[in-house]
Amino acid sequence: MATSERSDALVDKYLEHVRVERRLAARTVELYAIHLGTLTEKAAAANLALDQVQTAHVRRWMAQLHSAGRESRGIALVLSCWRSFYRWLGNEGLVGSNPVQDVHAPKADRPLPKALAVDDAVRLAEHRDPDADPWTEARDRAVVELLYGCGLRVSELVGLDVQASPTARGWVDLASGEAQVLGKGNKRRSVPVGAKAAEALQAWLAVRSGCPALPAALQRDPAGAAALFIGRTGTRWTAQAVWKQLRQRSLKAGMAAPVHPHMLRHSFASHLLQSSSDLRAVQELLGHANITTTQVYTRLDFQHLAKAYDAAHPRAKAKEDK
Incomplete structure (x- = not known):
């Protein structure tokens, strides 16, 4: 049997296996067929049958996918399919080892947290909803101000009590201008x-x-x-309720996209860092155990500076052709 015919036969048999024996969804089987088609094409270009592929070949092909612009997550899905295919070949006694076993996709860049521009954050904080009753309006305004002004997690916000007590997870002391909150890992911290x-x-x-x-x-x-x-029932407001209410309020305030509580925490950190450049202070205020977690906001700060440079500096852009 020719090399290409042998490869096609192996793929067909494997797809039948995942469709009938593993009972994978039709869309999953379709994606497997696409990914294995890519594998077959690359093996054929190297004059290899699929059962002759080695780890060095897989690494080279993965690098080609990456250089062609495929994202890390997409490459990881391709490799997962190939890895399963060769695991099945091994179980069938058709290969001695899995050439994809120790090959992993390039590490994806950690996505930047989404933060509002300063003007947008202020506009949301100052928004007044004419359709809300005074009770709801007062509550929702206070929620926005605490989330943005103190950088609280939503779990810390809903854990606050009216007064300090031995059983309280957190509270606000208006006389001293401090909030006592219980953060991750049951760690307490004070926030101005x-x-x-x-x-x-x-x-x-x-x-x-x-x-x-x-x-x-x-x-x-x-x-x-x-x-x-508290909600209308007189009991503690839930994190889910805060998410829902903030989403509605942000859209009424004219935000381009719905705002969620953690976006206000990101905005707090980013805007504070832009003004102070004090990474350690921001770490303490956010309650991060490790400063590397806080350092992601320096990337947001650099983006802010880069945009300001591009917009204002006379040498930032090349002159247009005349």
Whole structure:
């Protein structure tokens, strides 16, 4: 049997195996066929049958995919398909070793966190929803100010209580201008509360007790009703509810894309770093155990500087052809 015919026969048999015995979805089988077609083409170009492929060949082909612009995640999916194929060949006794076993896709760049521009963050914080009742408006304003002004995680936000207590996960001390929060790994930290956040919190506390369901909630679940941020039922607001409400509020404020709580935390870190350049201080405020986690914001800061340079510096761009 010719080399190409032998390779095609192996692929056909394997696809039948994943379709019938493993019962993979039709779309998955289709993708496997595409990826194995790529493998067959590259092996044929090297005058190899698929059962003759070695690790060096796979590494070369992976490099070709990468140089052609294929993303790391896409290459990883291709390699996963090839790896499964050769594992099956090994189980069938058709190859002595798996040439893809120790080959991995190039490490993908860590995606940059999404942060708002300063003007957008301020516009969201200053937005007033004319359709909201005063109780909801006061609560939602305070939520935005705390998320952006203090860089809190949403879990830390919903864990805040109205008052400090031995059982409280966190609370805000307006007199000292600090929030005490319980972060990841059950680590406590103090975060400064700015003037705007303090003002919004005072406005919220002034109307919070007006929730009709609060007295019954206090009887039914005192710990839940002790929460700083509560819903209409008088119990602790959930992270999911914060996500939903913030999304709606950001769209009403005219944001180009929906805003989620962690985007405000990213914005807090990025804008603070742009102004202060104090990476250690930002690390402490965010509650990062390792400064390498915080260093991702330096890349956002550089992007901000690069855009400013491109827009303002007379030597940033080449002159247009006349």
